Amino acid sequence: MVARARxxxxxxxxxxxxxxxxxxxxxDHVALVVGAFGGRPPLIRLHSECLTGDVFGSLKCDCGPQLHEALRLLGAEGGGVLLYLRQEGRGIGLANKLRAYQLQDRGLDTVEANARLGFADDERDYAMAAAMLRALGIDRVRVLTNNPAKVAGLEAAGIEVAERVAHHMPANPHNADYIATKRAKSGHLP
Structure with a gap:
C-alpha cells in the first residue's frame, strides 16, 4: 500500500x-473502497484499465459501461471494492491494443488479433489483485464478472470467491462481435 485518501x-x-x-x-494500481461491507463478503470488481472505453467512451468494447455499472452496483449494495488494474488491452498495453484494433478493422477477431501480434488471448495476471485485497483485510469476496479467469486467478492466489455475480452490458453494433468472441473463444460466461 502506497497511499490512501478519502x-x-x-x-x-x-x-x-x-x-x-x-x-x-x-x-501503480488502485482500489476504490466504497461504503461499508457489513459482515458479508464484499462485492468486488476487477477492472482492467481501458483508456479508450473508460475515458473516451469507445464503442469497440464494453469496458466503460462495465465500469460505470460496477460503480452503480457497489453504491446500491452500500459498499464494495473496485480494483482498477493497470493492465490495458487485456495486458498487452495501449499501443498494442491499438494495433489489435487495426487488425480487427481488417476482419480479425480480438483473439486472432492478439495472436497475430504474438500475445495470448489474455495476458493479465490477478496475483496483484489478490495481494491488494489481502492488504485491505479481505479474503472472501463476491466477484462481479463474466470472466472465469478472474475467479480462478483470485482463487489460485488464496482469495475465496463466495459468489460470481454476472455483469452483462448490452451490445452495440461496434462491439457485438467482440462480446460474442469473448464468449465463444475466451470462455466468458453468458
Whole structure:
C-alpha cells in the first residue's frame, strides 16, 4: 500500500482510494473502497484499465459501461471494492491494443488479433489483485464478472470467491462481435 485518501464520489457512499505499487512491474494500481461491507463478503470488481472505453467512451468494447455499472452496483449494495488494474488491452498495453484494433478493422477477431501480434488471448495476471485485497483485510469476496479467469486467478492466489455475480452490458453494433468472441473463444460466461 502506497497511499490512501478519502475520495468523495457522485452518487456513491463515502469512499476511499488506495494506491498499491506492483514491485515486479512498477505499475501503480488502485482500489476504490466504497461504503461499508457489513459482515458479508464484499462485492468486488476487477477492472482492467481501458483508456479508450473508460475515458473516451469507445464503442469497440464494453469496458466503460462495465465500469460505470460496477460503480452503480457497489453504491446500491452500500459498499464494495473496485480494483482498477493497470493492465490495458487485456495486458498487452495501449499501443498494442491499438494495433489489435487495426487488425480487427481488417476482419480479425480480438483473439486472432492478439495472436497475430504474438500475445495470448489474455495476458493479465490477478496475483496483484489478490495481494491488494489481502492488504485491505479481505479474503472472501463476491466477484462481479463474466470472466472465469478472474475467479480462478483470485482463487489460485488464496482469495475465496463466495459468489460470481454476472455483469452483462448490452451490445452495440461496434462491439457485438467482440462480446460474442469473448464468449465463444475466451470462455466468458453468458
Amino acid at each position: 475520495l468523495p464520489l457522485d452518487h456513491l457512499p463515502p469512499s476511499q482510494m488506495v494506491s498499491f505499487r506492483d514491485l515486479v512491474s512498477g505499475e
